[in-house]
Amino acid sequence: MYTPPESPATMELAVAPIRRLAPRASMPEKPFLRHFGFHRRPATSRRPRGPRLSATSRRSASGAGSPHFTGEDNLDALLQVLPSDLHDDLMGEPGRSQLVEVILDLGRLPEARYQGEIGGKYLRPTEVTMKDLEHALDAxxxxxxxxxxxxxxxxxxxxxxxxxxxxxxxxxxxxxAVIGHGDMVYDLLRYGKSILFVGRPGVGKTTAMRDIARVLSDELCKRVVIVDTSNEIGGYGDVPHAAIGRARRLQVPEPSLQHKVMIEAVENHMPEVIIVDEISTRAEAFACQSIAERGVMLIGTAHGETLKNMLKNPNLSDLVGGVRAVTLGDDEARLRRSRKIVLERKAPPTFPFVVEMRNRCYWVMHRTEKSVDMLLNGKLPLVEVRKRGDQFKVVIERWKIYNDNMLE
Incomplete structure (x- = not known):
């Protein structure tokens, strides 16, 4: 992965001590936080120690430079679903810690896909049969x-x-259960501002939500409620997975009812933070606006790869302020040196911060209000790039000029 040369605007933080290096009023980051509208000193200067996962965190098998720590994965439980020959092959696979998914399609060769690899790996020379699928369905x-x-x-x-x-x-x-994602935005989590994560499928949005829930509930002692539509954040079963810490989880009986459960969470359970995955409909966007107006912090994910995609999505654009066409007078158009009909942001954004997850260890952070205004005016906003370098270090690059191909 390309790493820009060192510059005064580049800062490296080791993952292990990042919790102790989160911005405080006495540190050099104070002017940066003032720029984003943070003027109050945090309620606590140190993060209280919270309970750990039942499994000991360990470095992933990819070795130095891997973008995260890995907790328990219960991989054997998933492999029990597979036919016995595939189960045995995968249990003996040295790279199983990087396994992403196994594909079983009737009449085709079974395939395993791994993190960081293009394409997949066939697991046997014979095709998947209906008997193989029935074995999995029974399990x-x-x-x-x-x-x-x-x-x-x-x-x-x-x-x-x-x-x-x-x-x-x-x-x-x-x-x-991946521990460490929350450190990428820990300074934002401390100040209680709502954050929207966008990115294509597979970049780790749900995994990030899981660790952020743990950080907010265990280490920042917030009352956190997760609206878990597909049980991906808290896991399956009536008892949530230990990866979400002390956060509480509301299950959603049907995906179409997600917006109602979001409002129910505020009205019945007094949360300080609500976490919701896959915001996709106008009703859910309206529920987010209603929750934000009640003073509750929101952590959410949405379909889309960039902030520009959000602006073009009629169902979700209001989450980042919305867009409206305005007709200018002749004098105003001359003063702005623009056309008479221009696009403007129509309201304050529901999410003050938008994080574009370009991949699992490369995030682009927007101050939503400023970025949207500049994009609608045809200008490129200044953003913050957060990524992981060698030895698990978090590298923060500030005042980068935004473009669609920042990762390249």
Whole structure:
């Protein structure tokens, strides 16, 4: 991965002490925080120690330079779903700690996909049979909205069905408790501002939500409620996974009811923070606005790869301030040196911060209000790039000129 040369605007933080180096009023970061509207000293100067996961955190098998620490993954539980020959092969695979998903499609070769590898790896020379799928279905149980899980784990099994409703394919996705994602935005979490994460599928949005829930509930002692529509954040079963710490979890009976459960969380459970995954409809966007107006911090994810995508999405654009066309008078148009009809932000954003997750260890952070105004005026805003370098270090680059291909 390309690493820009050192400059005065570049700062490196080791992951281990990052909690103790979070911005305080007496540190050099104070002018930066004032720029983003932070004027109050945090309520606590040190992070209280919270309970750890039941499994000891360990460095992932990829060695130095890996973008995260890895907690328990209960991989053996997921592999029990597979036919015995595939289970044995994967248990003996040296790179199984980087396994992302296993694909079982009727009449095709079974395939395993790994983090950081292009394409997949075939697991055997014979095709998947209906008997293989029936073995997996017996182990998984009931599917809801074509998804199923295993109690006490974070794994997800998704089904592909034919027109008659029979399962003809399975995507067995590995769920892991990854510790360390919260450190990438820890300074923002301390100041209680709502944050929206956007990115394409597979970049780690849900994994980040899980660790942020743990940080907010255990280490910042917030009352956190997770609206868990597909049980991906808190895992399957009635008891949430230890990865979310002391955060509470509301399950959603149907995806179409997510916005109602969000409002219920505020009205019934007195949260300081609400975490919601996959905001996608106008009703959910309106629920986010209502919650933000009640003074509750929101941590959410949305479909889209960049802030520009959000502005173009009619259902979600209001989350970042919305867009409206304004007709200027002749004098005003001459003063601005623009056309008479221009685009402007129509309201304050629901989420003061937007984080574009370009990949698991490269995030672009926007101050939403300023970035949206500049983008609508045809200008490139200044953003902050947060990434992990060698030896698990977090590198923060400030005042970078934004563009769509920053990672390249």
């Amino acid at each position: 998984v149980g009931e599917f809801i909205d074509n998804r199923a899980g295993m109690a006490g784990t974070l794994h997800r099994i998704s089904a592909i069905k034919n027109r008659e409703g029979a399962v003809v394919g399975l995507t067995c996705r590995v769920g892991r």
